[in-house]
Amino acid sequence: MPDSTHDQNRRSIERLFENCFNRGDLAVLDALISPEYVGALGDKGPAGFRGVVLGLKTAFPDIHYTLDDVVAEGEKVAVRWHWTGTHEGPFRTYPPTGKTMTNTGTGIFRFRDGKIVAATLETDRLGFLVQVGAVPADVVPGPPPAPPAAPRPAAR
Numbered sequence: 236m237p238d239s240t241h242d243q244n245r246r247s248i249e250r251l252f253e254n255c256f257n258r259g260d261l262a263v264l265d266a267l268i269s270p271e272y273v274g275a276l277g278d279k280g281p282a283g284f285r286g287v288v289l290g291l292k293t294a295f296p297d298i299h300y301t302l303d304d305v306v307a308e309g310e311k312v313a314v315r316w317h318w319t320g321t322h323e324g325p326f327r328t329y330p331p332t333g334k335t336m337t338n339t340g341t342g343i344f345r346f347r348d349g350k351i352v353a354a355t356l357e358t359d360r361l362g363f364l365v366q367v368g369a370v371p372a373d374v375v376p377g378p379p380p381a382p383p384a385a386p387r388p389a390a391r
Contacts, residue, residue, distance in 0.1 A: 244346045245307035248314055251351075252300045256318075259292055261285050269350035294331070295320030312344045322367065329367045336366045 251267050254260040264281040273279050278286055291298055298320035306313045317339045322332045340358035344351050364370040 241307035248312045269352045293324045294326035310346045315341045
């Protein structure tokens with residue numbers, strides 16, 4: 236029985252994260268990313284996506300993504316991940332800290348003809364900024380306080 240489109244798309248996402256992000260195999264991008272892909276920063280096609288990966292691999296040479304959830308249906312694949320890596324190079328405007336960092340994120344990737352044509356991504360930016368020292372940890376609110384306990388009925 237042939238694989239369904241969503242199964243193929245799911246495997247493509249798993250391949251993207253394992254081969255490209257984790258192992259640094261940028262050659263897979265030509266097979267996975269459509270020329271019509273436009274990223275959040277205006278990066279286009281496989282070459283634009285390659286720039287994003289190179290930026291991450293330069294800043295975090297040992298970056299490793301773990302896919303916590305992957306759900307595929309039709310032309311879309313939703314992913315929830317976390318990554319760890321040592322901040323050894325500059326990342327955007329943030330100089331290297333030498334710290335081992337972690338971050339979480341989610342993404343919805345849209346496919347057409349077996350290739351990624353769009354992605355909507357959300358990452359824990361505040362957590363990242365705290366880890367690089369751009370935002371003091373003590374200004375980040377914690378969980379809200381627990382509501383006061385209801386009074387217990389008096390013993391009879």
